[in-house]
């Protein structure tokens with residue numbers, strides 16, 4: 414049996430990403446497990462794999478060295494939900510040691526862990542998926558207070574950050590966008606992105622939904638603008 418020490422990293426994007434870390438070419442590292450049940454999840458293969466064996470540290474180091482040799486200076490730690498994995502601190506520490514600037518993606522459900530990670534990362538992206546009242550119904554997570562606390566922590570303590578919402582036409586209306594705006598009021602940046610249906614989404618209803626139209630994204634951006642310093646539509650045009 415292979416007894417090499419295992420990292421918490423379950424997978425690494427083969428090529429560096431130009432879109433996952435604003436302003437940086439970045440390697441993307443996936444950790445497993447998630448405490449939300451989003452029917453529209455694009456990483457559903459990672460949702461139910463809590464505790465799955467990660468790549469050996471030697472392999473992760475080798476991959477990182479290759480990225481660094483190719484001028485990749487950013488690293489994105491994503492999931493799943495990375496704050497669920499106790500190994501998240503170890504990989505963040507290693508990535509820092511190997512010279513990467515680090516971005517953390519989070520669903521905001523674990524403010525206690527997030528608070529400890531904030532001083533160790535350079536950028537945080539938190540999904541604010543729905544209005545507070547819709548969370549339980551849409552993603553099966555009801556602890557809105559935890560999400561509110563994460564929003565506060567990020568606004569006050571993150572070196573740089575964004576909140577982001579994937580707009581689903583059937584599920585986001587003007588009232589829910591205003592409620593999201595109220596929730597993140599005073600934020601520096603809120604990013605909107607289009608929902609894109611895919612055959613492998615967990616919820617069959619989501620697979621049949623249309624891609625979000627550009628004019629809907631623009632209307633949602635207009636609704637958010639009074640609440641935050643800057644709204645960006647990502648992927649546009």
Ligand code: SF4
Nearest residue numbers: 447449451454493520
């Ligand atoms: S929070 Fe993210 S990783 Fe978790 S189920 Fe939702 S979309 Fe997927």
